[in-house]
Amino acid sequence: MTALDARPRSGATLRFPERFRWGTATAAYQIEGAAAEDGRTPSIWDTFSRTPGRVRNGDTGDIAADHYHRMSEDIALMRRLGVTDYRFSLAWPRVQPTGRGPAARKGLDFYRRLTDELCRAGIRPVATLYHWDLPQELEDAGGWPDRETAYRFAEYAGLAAEAIGDRVATWTTLNEPWCAAFLGYGSGVHAPGRTGAVDSLRAAHHLNLAHGLAVQALRGAVPGTAEVSLTLNLHAVRARTGTPQDLDAARRIDAVGNRIFLDPVFRGRLPEDLVGDTAAVTDWAFVRDGDLRTAAAPIDSLGINYYSPTTVTAGSSPAPSPWAGAERHVRFVPVPGPRTAMDWPVDAGGLHELLLRLRDDLPGVPLVVTENGAAYEDYADPSGQVRDPERVEYLRAHLAAVHRAIEDGADVRGYFLWSLLDNFEWAYGYSKRFGIVHVDFPTQRRTFKDSAHWYAEVIARGGLTG
Numbered sequence: 001m002t003a004l005d006a007r008p009r010s011g012a013t014l015r016f017p018e019r020f021r022w023g024t025a026t027a028a029y030q031i032e033g034a035a036a037e038d039g040r041t042p043s044i045w046d047t048f049s050r051t052p053g054r055v056r057n058g059d060t061g062d063i064a065a066d067h068y069h070r071m072s073e074d075i076a077l078m079r080r081l082g083v084t085d086y087r088f089s090l091a092w093p094r095v096q097p098t099g100r101g102p103a104a105r106k107g108l109d110f111y112r113r114l115t116d117e118l119c120r121a122g123i124r125p126v127a128t129l130y131h132w133d134l135p136q137e138l139e140d141a142g143g144w145p146d147r148e149t150a151y152r153f154a155e156y157a158g159l160a161a162e163a164i165g166d167r168v169a170t171w172t173t174l175n176e177p178w179c180a181a182f183l184g185y186g187s188g189v190h191a192p193g194r195t196g197a198v199d200s201l202r203a204a205h206h207l208n209l210a211h212g213l214a215v216q217a218l219r220g221a222v223p224g225t226a227e228v229s230l231t232l233n234l235h236a237v238r239a240r241t242g243t244p245q246d247l248d249a250a251r252r253i254d255a256v257g258n259r260i261f262l263d264p265v266f267r268g269r270l271p272e273d274l275v276g277d278t279a280a281v282t283d284w285a286f287v288r289d290g291d292l293r294t295a296a297a298p299i300d301s302l303g304i305n306y307y308s309p310t311t312v313t314a315g316s317s318p319a320p321s322p323w324a325g326a327e328r329h330v331r332f333v334p335v336p337g338p339r340t341a342m343d344w345p346v347d348a349g350g351l352h353e354l355l356l357r358l359r360d361d362l363p364g365v366p367l368v369v370t371e372n373g374a375a376y377e378d379y380a381d382p383s384g385q386v387r388d389p390e391r392v393e394y395l396r397a398h399l400a401a402v403h404r405a406i407e408d409g410a411d412v413r414g415y416f417l418w419s420l421l422d423n424f425e426w427a428y429g430y431s432k433r434f435g436i437v438h439v440d441f442p443t444q445r446r447t448f449k450d451s452a453h454w455y456a457e458v459i460a461r462g463g464l465t466g
């Protein structure tokens with residue numbers, strides 16, 4: 001029997017389980033703005049976005065969607081949507097400005113107000129501790145390739161837990177550590193923009209360690225009812241053909257893209273093939289006794305962010321590469337078919353594949369889709385409407401894939417749509433719109449796109465029609 005069997009009837013033909021969590025997601029640097037207010041210090045993204053040529057149009061998160069000042073209005077939007085959960089992140093440089101020492105009261109007050117208001121609105125707060133905004137001072141001291149950063153992170157986790165641990169329903173330690181390690185320190189397309197294969201692997205290990213240490217810190221400080229989780233952007237990797245060379249290319253990406261996190265966190269070990277693949281880069285001597293045991297501190301669920309699948313063949317990829325140890329063996333191949341404004345293929349099958357793989361590989365671990373969504377060229381028409389039929393289609397197909405995975409026995413507990421608001425899309429600045437709520441940045445006016453109205457109906461019905 002799957003979770004789908006025991007639900008009362010509703011108007012939906014693809015009904016989700018009774019207690020399925022319907023959410024939206026955002027991240028601090030992408031929406032908050034107020035970059036220099038109330039004691040917040042620069043993060044690596046403030047520095048990076050100020051570095052000419054790094055972010056499209058020279059955009060920064062200085063103002064973003066001004067959520068720091070419009071938080072109540074944004075919670076009102078979520079009430080209109082009817083979401084049960086809201087996934088947001090805390091800005092480390094707001095909570096603990098230098099990455100060391102005591103917390104900043106005003107910074108914490110913002111998250112106290114946010115979580116209080118969410119609770120009053122009946123929306124479960126789902127807090128991510130790290131969505132890529134490392135305090136610049138910690139980067140100056142070595143950043144994630146440096147072991148000390150993991151200990152700093154655990155201290156910060158403890159401060160956050162003390163302040164709002166009584167109201168956060170789910171804690172997520174890290175968002176997409178693959179991006180933090182490999183785009184931040186490998187290809188350098190994300191902050192801090194460093195390019196080094198060894199540094200990217202060291203960063204990945206220290207992120208795993210930081211995760212485990214933070215789980216321990218959280219468990220010591222939050223009520224037993226709070227869930228502790230981790231969010232990974234697992235790669236739905238496909239070999240272009242069934243040749244041994246192409247299959248090996250896919251294996252390599254699975255190792256350095258997926259199992260580099262899954263194995264330490266769920267099995268307390270490094271993938272053996274990864275150690276072999278990266279032998280020319282590092283001997284992994286930075287992994288100390290006990291680190292992998294720490295990384296494997298038990299968690300209550302796994303968050304998965306999914307946007308599109310990846311197809312690979314034998315070959316090589318351009319430098320600087322985020323694929324340490326695999327770059328000379330793997331080429332990424334474009335596949336025909338529809339694409340989003342990010343030029344990412346639209347293929348909901350990849351999400352179904354991933355969820356089934358996790359059903360098989362991690363039995364007993366509840367799964368949550370913590371991000372899924374799409375950027376399109378949205379604009380408000382003269383009547384003030386924002387028509388985004390492609391986004392509705394994208395979301396419908398991906399929710400149907402989640403439903404199919406549940407039917408197939410995957411224990412998926414929730415779905416968080418990325419994103420509530422149009423926001424600062426990292427290296428693309430404000431040129432890409434992922435929101436279901438349109439933001440007119442000069443005026444900060446918020447407008448429900450058609451997809452927001454559609455999502456509200458899906459939530460009200462508990463599923464999809466037709």
Ligand code: FCB
Nearest residue numbers: 027175176233418425434
């Ligand atoms: C994910 C990030 C999120 C957002 C989406 C589009 O990788 O976690 O912040 O930018 O991509």
